Amino acid sequence: xxxxxxxxxxxxxxxxxxxxxxxxxxxxxxxxxxxxxxxxxxxxxxxxxxxxxxxxxxxxxxxxxxxxxxxxxxxxxxxxxxxxxxxxxxxxxxxxxxxxxxxxxxxxxxxxxxxxxxxxxxxxxxxxxxxxxxxxxxxxxxxxxxxxxxxxxxxxxxxxxxxxxxxxxxxxxxxxxxxxxxxxxxxxxxxxxxxxxxxxxxxxxxxxxxxxxxxxxxxxxxxxxxxxxxxxxxxxxxxxxxxxxxxxxxxxxxxxxxxxxxxxxxxxxxxxxxxxxxxxxxxxxxxxxxxxxxxxxxxxxxxxxxxxxxxxxxxxxxxxxxxxxxxxxxxxxxxxxxxxxxxxxxxxxxxxxxxxxxxxxxxxxxxxxxxxxxxxxxxxxxxxxxxxxxxxxxxxxxxxxxxxxxxxxxxxxxxxxxxxxxxxxxxxxxxxxxxxxxxxxxxxxxxxx
Numbered sequence: 001x002x003x004x005x006x007x008x009x010x011x012x013x014x015x016x017x018x019x020x021x022x023x024x025x026x027x028x029x030x031x032x033x034x035x036x037x038x039x040x041x042x043x044x045x046x047x048x049x050x051x052x053x054x055x056x057x058x059x060x061x062x063x064x065x066x067x068x069x070x071x072x073x074x075x076x077x078x079x080x081x082x083x084x085x086x087x088x089x090x091x092x093x094x095x096x097x098x099x100x101x102x103x104x105x106x107x108x109x110x111x112x113x114x115x116x117x118x119x120x121x122x123x124x125x126x127x128x129x130x131x132x133x134x135x136x137x138x139x140x141x142x143x144x145x146x147x148x149x150x151x152x153x154x155x156x157x158x159x160x161x162x163x164x165x166x167x168x169x170x171x172x173x174x175x176x177x178x179x180x181x182x183x184x185x186x187x188x189x190x191x192x193x194x195x196x197x198x199x200x201x202x203x204x205x206x207x208x209x210x211x212x213x214x215x216x217x218x219x220x221x222x223x224x225x226x227x228x229x230x231x232x233x234x235x236x237x238x239x240x241x242x243x244x245x246x247x248x249x250x251x252x253x254x255x256x257x258x259x260x261x262x263x264x265x266x267x268x269x270x271x272x273x274x275x276x277x278x279x280x281x282x283x284x285x286x287x288x289x290x291x292x293x294x295x296x297x298x299x300x301x302x303x304x305x306x307x308x309x310x311x312x313x314x315x316x317x318x319x320x321x322x323x324x325x326x327x328x329x330x331x332x333x334x335x336x337x338x339x340x341x342x343x344x345x346x347x348x349x350x351x352x353x354x355x356x357x358x359x360x361x362x363x364x365x366x367x368x369x370x371x372x373x374x375x376x377x378x379x380x381x382x383x384x385x386x387x388x389x390x391x392x393x394x395x396x397x398x399x400x401x402x403x404x405x406x407x408x409x410x411x412x413x414x415x416x417x418x419x420x421x422x423x424x425x426x427x428x429x430x431x432x433x434x435x436x437x438x439x440x441x442x443x444x445x446x447x448x449x
Contacts, residue, residue, distance in 0.1 A: 001095045001119065004065055007049055008037025008085040008098075016103050017084040024149055025229040030156045034086070034131075039100055041082035064097065064114040067349065079349075080112060086127075086148045088120070088166055091177060093130040096120040099148055099166060108341070108357075109348035111147075113167040122168035126177055127151055133181050135160035141184035141214075143239070144170075150188075150224040157228045157235070162188075167346070170202040175209040186242055187215040188224050196252070200270045201314040203245045207277035216242035217252070246274050246287040250294040267295055268305055273313035276306055336402040343398065352395055363403045404444070411440035 012018050012031070017038040021031055039046065047066050051057070057076055060066045069075040083100030090096050097114035114120055128151040136142050143162040145151060154162040165174070178185060185206050187199065199215075206213045216238045218227055228235040243251070249271050257263040271291055278284040288306070292299040337360075344356040414436040421429035 001063055001065075001097075003050065003053065003055070004046065004063070004098075005035055005037065005087045005095045007046060008039060008080075008087075009035050011038040011040055011045075012036060020084055020101075020103060024225065025153055025156075027156060030152055034152055035095075037085040037087070039078065039080035039083045039085050043077040043081065046078045046080070047076060062117060064117045064120065079114075082107070083112065088114070088125060088127055089130045090125060091129045091133060091180075094119075096125065097166070099127075101148075109345045109353075111167070111345075112348055115349075121173075122166055123171040124173045124177065125166055126163040126174055127166045128155070128163040129177065131155060132161050132163050136178075136181040141182050141186050142178045143186045143188055145188045145224045147223075147225075153225040154228050154235075157232045159228065159235070159239070162224070169198075170205060172205065172209060175206055175211060179209065179211065183211050185211045185213045186239065187213065187245070188218065188239070196249070196266075196270060197314065200249060200274060204273050204277040204314060207245070207274060208279070210279055213245040214242040215245050215248040217248070244287070246271060246278075247290060249274065250291060254294065264295060267291065269313070272302070272306055272309055275302075276309055276313070336398075336405045340398055340402055343395075355395065356399070359399050360402075363399075363406055407440060407444050411437065411444055414440055 015038045017036075018031070021036055022028075026036075047057075047060060050060055050065070057066070061068070061076070065079055066076045067079050069077060080098060080100040082103050084103060086099040086101070087095045088097040088099060097117070097120035099114075100112045102110050102112070113122075116122065127148055132142070132151075132155070139161045141161065143154070143159065145154060145162050145164050147164055148166075151162050151164045154160075163178075175185075187203065203213050203215070218224065218238060224235070227238070242248075250267070253263055253266045253270065257266050275284055275287045275291060278287065288299050288302045291297075292302045295302075340356055340360060344353045344360075347353055414433060418430065418433035418437055421433045
């Protein structure tokens with residue numbers, strides 16, 4: 001893996017990958033310090049270079065650096081092609097995996113991670129921990145951000161205690177690694193991050209593990225990389241103003257939920273599980289009182305609600321091979337499409353991704369998938385929701401929901417066409433629109449049942 005890291009780094013100079021890194025604000029010193037590289041836009045460049053140095057095909061396969069071609073046993077090619085390469089190191093500084101950032105807008109997988117190997121277990125590795133551990137000890141807390149670029153740019157700006165997950169949800173092993181260096185965790189959140197419950201679930205897991213958790217809110221539409229590059233002082237101010245996680249969510253929900261009944265329901269499903277996860281009775285009581293004040297309730301009412309919580313309050317949202325993300329039953333086809341494409345991009349090079357690609361084309365009658373880059377929050381939400389990979393049932397339900405939304409919107413358009421035809425008195429148009437409405441209504445009825 002160390003030799004592959006060197007190979008990629010040697011390819012970087014003068015490439016679009018280097019230009020992209022610099023456009024994002026990385027200095028030459030940071031690019032060198034983090035050993036960024038470039039995977040050439042060719043099928044066998046790394047394979048041939050490594051084979052020329054005596055590495056066997058079996059070794060390269062085991063390291064996740066190459067793949068066997070589908071339907072062509074004995075034919076191999078580079079896993080990473082035309083990508084900016086981020087080496088992933090363990091806490092001791094040994095390179096164990098890579099993340100490749102696509103440079104072409106036509107690549108459906110914006111980020112591609114190494115597969116699980118004997119060296120690389122996603123649930124045990126925090127990107128940047130080897131570089132951050134000393135600062136975590138010094139500053140007294142770990143700063144968890146969403147992606148590799150967030151880590152690099154926060155470190156470059158002097159906030160060297162930042163780490164990130166690598167293509168998976170927060171796990172107990174991640175938390176155990178954090179606790180080796182500090183028992184304080186700060187979540188740096190984009191105001192538009194998908195899934196408050198996904199974030200709350202991670203926070204609850206951290207609280208149960210005995211960490212003290214705070215959250216810092218960033219301006220809408222800004223991720224840590226953006227803000228720390230544009231205004232390091234504002235970033236520092238946001239970090240300094242971080243609130244304990246329970247207080248953070250009480251404030252966040254109060255901003256989002258203007259209806260009092262919806263606010264109480266959201267607090268019951270998000271805030272109360274966080275309070276229940278706090279091991280210390282004294283701290284738990286402190287936040288019971290805080291929740292009561294914020295919600296206009298008695299402390300006793302909050303305690304009674306805590307008693308009625310299920311044993312695993314976030315179980316329905318936990319990374320699962322059984323259930324898709326919880327969402328309103330009638331999302332638009334555009335949002336359903338984003339969910340599907342996010343899953344496909346979060347788990348590329350899997351049978352699931354290939355199935356989604358085929359089914360998406362069948363449902364939409366499109367020859368190509370949309371090439372518009374998805375927001376990172378959508379990919380993050382997919383990974384937070386599903387963990388390692390969705391199961392077949394989850395995929396079935398996502399595809400079913402998408403097809404239902406497409407048919408429903410087609411039916412609504414057919415009804416509008418019928419009304420327009422009726423207003424003009426065009427008999428042929430009326431007959432055609434009625435036939436289409438009947439056909440789509442039958443399909444919709446079959447899908448809804």
